[in-house]
Amino acid sequence: MREGFHRISPLADVAIQGRFGADKGAPGVELSVRHPLSIVTVIARKDKAEALSAALAGLKGCVVQWAGADQYYAVSETYAEGALYRELREKLAGLASLSDQSHGRIVIRIAGPKARAVLAKGTPVDLHPNEFLRGKSAVTQMAHVGVHLTRTGEDAFELSVFRGFSENFWEWLTGQAEEFGYQVS
Amino acid sequence: MLIKCPHCGARPVEEYTFLGDARPQRPTSNDPSTMEQWFDYVYLRDNPKGRFDEYVQHSGGCRAWLVVSRNTATHEIHGTVTARDWTKSRQGAKA
Numbered sequence: 180m181r182e183g184f185h186r187i188s189p190l191a192d193v194a195i196q197g198r199f200g201a202d203k204g205a206p207g208v209e210l211s212v213r214h215p216l217s218i219v220t221v222i223a224r225k226d227k228a229e230a231l232s233a234a235l236a237g238l239k240g241c242v243v244q245w246a247g248a249d250q251y252y253a254v255s256e257t258y259a260e261g262a263l264y265r266e267l268r269e270k271l272a273g274l275a276s277l278s279d280q281s282h283g284r285i286v287i288r289i290a291g292p293k294a295r296a297v298l299a300k301g302t303p304v305d306l307h308p309n310e311f312l313r314g315k316s317a318v319t320q321m322a323h324v325g326v327h328l329t330r331t332g333e334d335a336f337e338l339s340v341f342r343g344f345s346e347n348f349w350e351w352l353t354g355q356a357e358e359f360g361y362q363v364s
Numbered sequence: 365m366l367i368k369c370p371h372c373g374a375r376p377v378e379e380y381t382f383l384g385d386a387r388p389q390r391p392t393s394n395d396p397s398t399m400e401q402w403f404d405y406v407y408l409r410d411n412p413k414g415r416f417d418e419y420v421q422h423s424g425g426c427r428a429w430l431v432v433s434r435n436t437a438t439h440e441i442h443g444t445v446t447a448r449d450w451t452k453s454r455q456g457a458k459a
Contacts, residue, residue: 247426248371248446303376317372320379320424 184260188214189285189342193349196364200357207293207359210352213286213337216256217241217263220278221271223249231274238270244329245316252316252327252339254286284327285345287352290335293359298336300355304328322351368444371426379424385409386417386431386450413437419447 188194190212198206221243223231228249235243241255241263255263264279271277289297295306301321305311316329324347327339340348353361365377388409391401413436420432429447434440445453 248428250426303374303379305373318425318427319372319375325424 186215186260186282188212189345190214190287190349193346194363198360198362199353201360204360206291206362208289208291208297208356209362209364210356211288211364213256213288216254216281216286217258217261218280218284218286218339219253219264219267220246220280221251221253221267221275222277223275224273227274231271234271234274238267240266244327246327247318252280283342284339285342287338287340287345287349288331288335289338289352289356290332291359291361292334293356294334294336296359297352297356298328298338301351302326302328306330308333322348324348324351365439365441367420367432367441369422369425369428369430370444370446371428372422375422375425379422380432381421381423383419383421386419386447415442417450 194210194212201207221231221235231249235251235253238253240257241253244252244254246252253263253267258266260281261279263281264277267275268277298304298306298321302317302319304317304319311317311330313330313332316327318325318327320326321338324340324344326348329337329339331337338348338352353363366374367377367380368374388405391398391405393401415433416436417431417433420430422428422430430444431447431450432444433442435442
């Protein structure tokens with residue numbers, strides 16, 4: 180890595196911290212951008228799906244999210260540039276094909292009592308707590324943008340979109356959250 | 365119109381991309397004498413009324429290729445399988 184190399188979030192100038200909407204009363208949701216992240220796409224090779232899911236279950240240091248049939252995202256905040264990709268390439272050799280998406284996707288976290296109400300405006304996915312369980316992921320569309328949606332807590336979700344759509348998506352998301360009031364942190 | 369994806373569950377039709385009839389099978393030979401089979405495979409399509417098997421991609425979701433059995437008159441969905449399972453079952457039926 181070159182000295183002075185510094186990754187800038189595509190939402191750096193857009194996601195301005197503060198309290199917005201619903202006349203700035205108590206916010207219904209809290210929005211934040213997870214950055215910088217290491218994101219690696221993991222796709223099982225032919226006939227290796229079961230061996231791959233077993234290998235992924237034993238992984239430490241990153242969160243593995245379902246992202247389609249025999250496909251996953253490995254996500255971590257703790258790795259240096261490119262390090263997660265290199266580590267997984269070694270550990271999953273022969274089981275999966277990998278692609279480093281750290282610069283390609285942006286992850287927005289949305290949490291709070293109104294998080295479901297905001298997301299339900301955009302997606303047909305059933306977000307009921309008993310249906311969309313903690314740790315579960317779904318790939319869907321919101322405002323015509325492909326979104327990878329993961330439930331990370333009781334009322335907390337993560338939205339992963341391509342970075343080129345992130346500014347447009349942020350505008351849409353904050354527009355939907357306006358009626359509940361939102362805090363950007 | 366809701367289509368049930370084997371991986372994602374019921375999703376609206378906007379998330380899907382339709383390719384077309386799943387029944388024509390690609391000829392295995394490149395021999396010039398099979399030109400007629402190739403012509404049929406590439407150009408000729410039925411336009412049935414009733415149950416119809418189509419290749420559909422869940423492009424707005426898990427991106428898997430599926431075969432959706434749909435009634436062209438009523439848009440009733442009879443069933444959905446992955447294209448992989450569909451091909452396997454068709455090969456099994458032939459063998």
